[in-house]
Amino acid sequence: MNKTDEELSGLVLEIQRMSTEDGPGIRSTVFLKGCPLSCIWCHNPESISPRPQLHWTGSRCIGCRLCIGACRKGVLSFNEGQGVSIARDRCDGCGVCADECPSTALEMLGRNWGVSELAAELAKDRAWFEKSGGGVTLSGGEVTMQTEFSVMLLSELQGAGIHTAIDTCGQCAFAALEKLLPHSDLVLYDIKEIDPEKHKRFTGQDNRRILDNLLLLAEKIRQNGNSTVLWIRTPVIPEATEREDNIKGIGRFIAEHLNGVAVRWELCAFNNLCRDKYSRLGLEWRYAGKSLLSMQDMERIAAWARESGVDAQIVSWSGGTRIDNGTAEIIRPIANAAVKPC
Ligand code: SF4
Ligand code: SF4
Missing domain, CATH: 3.30.70.20 (Alpha-Beta Plaits)
Structure with a gap:
């Protein structure tokens, strides 16, 4: 074990290999533990606590x-x-x-990994990354809750020629994003809700810092000549973020502030695959009885996004959808389907 490993380790919930939803190509997604938000629809409740x-x-x-x-x-x-x-x-x-x-x-959920130990584990999938244009995405939880570890890991991966991405909710000190940016080829940034009060109701925090950080991040990316790619992601959640005013409000924000920087706005359809996780953790989930959205729902919501003033070319949607077939609910996998809505 080298000095870096002795000094720095990160608490990792899970490494998900062969992922197709957290950036381009086939990816290995590292789910870190610890999140500053507590979204009412959270699909990874076991990632919220920063402890095992x-x-x-x-x-x-x-x-x-x-x-x-x-x-x-x-x-x-x-x-x-x-x-x-x-x-x-x-x-x-x-x-x-x-x-x-x-x-x-x-x-026990959560295992400590040293930087070099984890980088070596992730590099085992290099052949998949090279064939598909993929790489490694650090997700969570929230990547900025373990900034120093993540910077070291991303740096080691980049040094090995592996494409890197971070997935962030943006609720952090800007300094954390500033440290991560030079080591990230792609940033996936969530805008969940444009109304600050509703954002607080849905996630436990208002969105002021998240939006301020996004503006600062976009400026940094511009200054760097767009060497980092920015995708915006919005979870489409029934009875919460799926509203027309929210989707169009987010679209106006992107059009006004992120033109030429955000190259993709992905609407991630709600999924209900995490029901069992809640029961295994002894928790109740208010969305346990909720159905998936239908494909027509997602097309309608994507149309609102395209009407919002944003460049229509950057709008896409992903995720499994419902097919009403008598009593059956079938998950329809689609291209770039998101198992984990943002
Ligand atoms: S229940 Fe908790 S405190 Fe008791 S042995 Fe298990 S992990 Fe340790
Ligand atoms: S009672 Fe169940 S959980 Fe406890 S040790 Fe035995 S198998 Fe494991």
């Missing part, structure tokens, strides 16, 4: 109760019919119980 988290999958549990004795803090209990219960307020994430579990029903 215990996760129980009931279908794998064989009821041996080894975990109960392993936890010296008395956090776990076992109830017939319900399985293992976790008193999360008392769990310090030590992971001893997960080490004891013979069936991987208990797992």
Whole structure:
């Protein structure tokens, strides 16, 4: 292990290989832990906490109760019919119980990686990147919550000739984005909601800093001769961001401030594939019963975007959609389908 690894490690939730939704080509997406927002529709609830988290999958549990004795803090209990219960307020994430579990029903979410160790792991997919024009995307959670680690990792990847992208919600000190920018070939930047009050209601924070940071970032990109590519992404969420006034408001903002810098505005259709994640974390999800949007919904919303004053050429949409077929709901995969809406 070299000095950099000893000094810097990052908490990674997951490495998703063969991803096609987080930038061009085939990508390996690194989901970092820790997010400053708490979106009501969040599709990665296990990425919000900046600490490792215990996760129980009931279908794998064989009821041996080894975990109960392993936890010296008395956090776990076992109830017939319900399985293992976790008193999360008392769990310090030590992971001893997960080490004891013979069936991987208990797992710790989040693993520390050294910079060089992770760069080497990601470089194993180099052949896919080269064939497809892909690379590595740092996502989350929120990349700016682990800025120093991310800068080192991106720098090492770029040094190895691998295309780099970051996916950010923009709720951070601008200095963090400024540090990441020179090491990012592509920035995926979310504008979820244009109304500050609604933004606060949906995500826990208003959007003032996010939009201010975006303006500063766009200026930096212009100054750098557009050496970094900027994509804007908007999650299209039922009963929240899917409104005409929101889509057209975001479009006007892009047209007024990001002309010539933002080369793509991607509308990411809501998905409901994360229902089980919530139950495994012992959380309720208000969107658990919600259906996907239909293709007609997404076409209508994309039309609002094109009417907003933005360059219509930069508007696209992605994601699985609903086909109403009697009682069936079918996820229709489409080109560049987003499994994880922004
Ligand atoms: S140790 Fe694992 S398999 Fe055994 S009761 Fe605990 S969670 Fe279930
Ligand atoms: S992670 Fe540690 S504190 Fe939490 S339940 Fe398991 S053994 Fe107990």
